[in-house]
Structures are given as structure tokens and as C-alpha cells.
Amino acid sequence: MKSNFICGTLEGFYGRPWRLDQRLQLFEWMKEWDGMNTYMYAPKDDLYHRSKWRELYPEKELSVLKNLIQSCHKKELDFIYAIAPGLDIMYSDENDWNFLVKKVNQLREIGCKQFAILFDDIPSKLSDNDQNSFSSFARAHAQITNRLFKHLSGLSLLFCPTVYCGQMADYDIKGNAYLNELGELLHEEIGIFWTGPKVVSVEIKVESIKELQQVIKRKPIIWDNLHANDYDIRQIFFGPYSGRSLELKNEVAGILSNPNCQFWANYNPLRTLGMFNVEIDSWNPRQAFLESSREWIRYFGNEELTVDEIQLLGDCYYTQGQMGEHGIQIVKSIQWILNHPTEEWNDYLDTFKSFEVRLNSLCAKLMATTNRELLYDFYLAIWELREETEYVSKWVEWKQSGKGEFQSPEIVPRRKGILYEFQDIIHSD
Numbered sequence: 001m002k003s004n005f006i007c008g009t010l011e012g013f014y015g016r017p018w019r020l021d022q023r024l025q026l027f028e029w030m031k032e033w034d035g036m037n038t039y040m041y042a043p044k045d046d047l048y049h050r051s052k053w054r055e056l057y058p059e060k061e062l063s064v065l066k067n068l069i070q071s072c073h074k075k076e077l078d079f080i081y082a083i084a085p086g087l088d089i090m091y092s093d094e095n096d097w098n099f100l101v102k103k104v105n106q107l108r109e110i111g112c113k114q115f116a117i118l119f120d121d122i123p124s125k126l127s128d129n130d131q132n133s134f135s136s137f138a139r140a141h142a143q144i145t146n147r148l149f150k151h152l153s154g155l156s157l158l159f160c161p162t163v164y165c166g167q168m169a170d171y172d173i174k175g176n177a178y179l180n181e182l183g184e185l186l187h188e189e190i191g192i193f194w195t196g197p198k199v200v201s202v203e204i205k206v207e208s209i210k211e212l213q214q215v216i217k218r219k220p221i222i223w224d225n226l227h228a229n230d231y232d233i234r235q236i237f238f239g240p241y242s243g244r245s246l247e248l249k250n251e252v253a254g255i256l257s258n259p260n261c262q263f264w265a266n267y268n269p270l271r272t273l274g275m276f277n278v279e280i281d282s283w284n285p286r287q288a289f290l291e292s293s294r295e296w297i298r299y300f301g302n303e304e305l306t307v308d309e310i311q312l313l314g315d316c317y318y319t320q321g322q323m324g325e326h327g328i329q330i331v332k333s334i335q336w337i338l339n340h341p342t343e344e345w346n347d348y349l350d351t352f353k354s355f356e357v358r359l360n361s362l363c364a365k366l367m368a369t370t371n372r373e374l375l376y377d378f379y380l381a382i383w384e385l386r387e388e389t390e391y392v393s394k395w396v397e398w399k400q401s402g403k404g405e406f407q408s409p410e411i412v413p414r415r416k417g418i419l420y421e422f423q424d425i426i427h428s429d
């Protein structure tokens with residue numbers, strides 16, 4: 001029996017969309033794992049999803065989408081196509097309504113049975129024309145969404161509001177006029193997305209969701225940005241699904257994870273979401289991470305890699321603002337070394353040295369992996385980590401030698417340019 005609880009992957013980030021072969025790999029995984037049942041197609045930079053939402057897919061792109069939908073269904077997963085017309089739609093314009101209908105019909109013709117309409121990250125003011133037709137932004141959203149729901153006659157529709165987290169409601173959900181109106185006006189069967197207290201929510205508390213339910217008059221669907229990294233190219237997240245209790249599942253209608261742009265980084269984040277969904281008794285993210293990492297190693301394309309090395313990698317890039325056990329130890333040891341005389345380094349030096357050895361071994365093995373796509377996905381992260389580690393290592397050597405002035409290795413002088421200038425100015429105080 002298929003569960004009603006929506007759980008799966010949402011390709012909803014900014015940047016290069018995944019390729020067909022990557023999405024097919026994702027479907028393989030999701031079919032194999034417990035707890036995952038849905039894929040939502042919403043890549044911000046698919047032209048026809050957002051910027052050119054009015055245009056129909058050209059033949060070539062359409063046949064790729066058709067293949068995608070069929071492959072998804074073959075794995076018994078639900079496929080949701082999302083359209084994001086909010087950048088420039090005129091809500092009161094019949095022509096725009098007709099464009100929307102034609103686009104949705106095109107997707108129906110290639111087998112899509114579930115839809116979403118997204119109004120995130122758009123100008124939150126109605127045009128002059130629309131202001132004559134609608135007394136509020138919420139009314140415009142509710143009207144067009146309800147109309148689309150009716151047009152879809154029986155197919156499911158999800159909706160992403162413009163205010164989609166606590167922060168955007170100034171942490172006053174009850175007092176937010178837009179959300180209250182939507183709760184009243186939006187057809188009760190239309191699901192509403194919510195990202196938690198923030199756009200990227202490290203924690204989502206059950207109480208905050210209960211409060212939201214009162215306002216939107218239904219259980220929200222979590223659009224989960226915990227492992228999203230499109231807002232900072234130096235970040236990548238290999239850590240487990242965390243910061244949410246099992247009780248949360250009773251209060252939401254589903255959870256869709258919008259993860260790293262780098263496809264191959266998403267094994268642990270998605271695998272552990274599936275584990276979270278099927279877990280009944282107690283949720284231990286660390287345990288899930290260790291278990292998932294043991295499976296992940298299969299995809300690295302180098303048999304010499306060890307589970308320890310993979311877990312070390314994961315620990316360095318865990319989740320937003322958090323490191324795993326090893327990452328925490330290493331940062332602590334570097335902090336100690338930099339702030340204490342050499343005689344007091346003791347175990348901290350050993351921790352650092354052993355990290356350096358393991359990191360170098362990990363990097364060498366990754367460079368030799370046959371899964372080149374995985375390597376390229378991780379390149380920036382491992383390269384920078386290795387460079388910074390080398391920098392500390394040179395400093396340690398210099399300090400221990402007790403000689404003259406520190407000659408910094410090349411890496412730091414090389415990092416120049418407009419962003420570094422900006423950062424210097426902005427963060428100088």
C-alpha cells in the first residue's frame with residue numbers, strides 16, 4: 001500500500017539543473033530505499049519552468065521530460081511538475097491564464113498527473129492592472145491557483161506561497177495577513193509549502209508547525225532546504241537529515257528535500273530522509289549518517305577508499321552551520337594550536353597531523369576515482385580543505401622550527417579579486 005505522506009526529492013534550487021542520467025540514478029535510489037515516494041521537478045534555471053514559463057517546451061526538451069516522467073512512474077514514484085509564473089504573470093490577464101493552461105496541458109499530454117504552482121522569490125507587489133482586479137496579493141494567488149485546481153479536475157496541486165517561512169512573516173505567523181487570507185481562500189485540497197522558521201531551517205519545531213496549521217487551515221508540506229547549497233558555492237552538505245523530531249511527521253502532509261546542486265553530494269541527505277520517514281521509535285541522525293555512509297562508498301568508484309575516509313569527508317561538510325564529530329575535533333585542535341605555545345600542543349597536534357594524513361589519502365584516492373562526475377562535484381570542497389590544511393601544516397612546521405618570519409605558502413596570495421576586495425571592505429570592522 002502506498003502511503004499518503006509525501007516524501008522525497010525536490011529539484012528546486014538555483015543553478016545548473018541535474019541531467020537526465022542523474023535524475024534516473026536518483027529514481028533508482030529512491031525505488032531501492034524505503035520511505036521515498038515523490039520527485040518534484042522545479043529547477044529554477046530550467047527556462048521553461050520560470051523565466052519563460054509562457055513558452056511551451058520545444059520538441060527536444062519535451063521528449064526528455066517525457067522520458068523522465070515515464071521513468072519516474074516506472075519506479076512507482078510520483079512525479080510532480082512545478083511551474084513558477086510569479087516573476088511577471090499578470091494575474092488578471094486572460095492571455096496569461098491561457099498560457100498557463102496550455103503549458104499545463106502540454107505536461108498532461110506527456111503523462112504528468114501532479115502539479116505545483118510556485119510563487120517563491122518574486123516581487124511581492126501587484127501591478128497597477130492587478131490592483132484594480134484584486135484587493136490583495138493573497139487574493140490574486142488564491143484565485144489563479146483555485147482556478148488551476150479546477151482546470152486540473154481531480155489531479156493534485158501544490159502551492160508555494162510568497163511568504164514561505166517564519167522569518168518572511170516577521171516571526172508573526174498568526175498576524176500575517178497574506179497567510180491568513182490564503183488559509184481562508186485556497187481550496188482545502190491544495191497543499192501549501194513551508195520551509196520552517198527560516199529559508200534554511202536547521203531546526204523545525206512541532207509547535208511552530210501547529211501554529212502555522214491554525215493560520216493556513218491545513219498541514220503544510222515541508223520544502224526542506226536543510227541541505228541546499230545554491231546560496232554559497234563554497235558549501236556542500238553530506239550530513240544526515242536532522243533537527244526535526246519524529247513527531248513532526250504527524251503535523252505535516254509531507255517533506256520534500258531540496259538538496260545540494262551537486263548531484264553526487266546528495267546520497268546521505270536523501271537516504272537519511274527516507275530512513276527518517278520510516279522510523280517509528282527514535283531518530284538518531286548520527287547513526288543514520290554512519291549507516292548511510294557505509295552504503296554511499298559503493299558509488300565512489302575507488303575500492304581503496306575506506307568507510308572511515310568517507311565519514312571523515314562527511315563530517316567536514318555536514319549540514320548548515322554544523323560539522324560532524326571529526327570536523328569538530330579538527331577545528332578545535334587547530335584553534336588550540338594557533339593560540340597556545342608549542343609545548344602545550346600535545347594531543348591536539350596529533351589530532352591535526354592524523355587528520356592531514358587521512359585527508360591527503362582521501363584526496364589522492366578521490367583524484368583516482370572512476371566516478372569522475374562525483375569527483376568534479378566535490379572538487380572545490382576537497383581542494384580548498386586540502387589547501388587550508390596545508391597552510392596550517394606549514395605554519396606548524398615554522399612554529400616548531402623557531403626560525404625567523406613565517407613564509408606563507410602560495411595559496412593565500414593567490415586568492416585575490418573583486419569578491420575578496422568586497423569582503424575586506426564589508427567585514428573589516
Ligand code: GDL
Nearest residue numbers: 012013014120199225228230231
Ligand atoms: C529559496 C528558494 C529555493 C532555493 C533555496 C535555497 C524556496 C521556497 N525557494 O528561497 O529555490 O533553493 O531558497 O537557497 O526555498
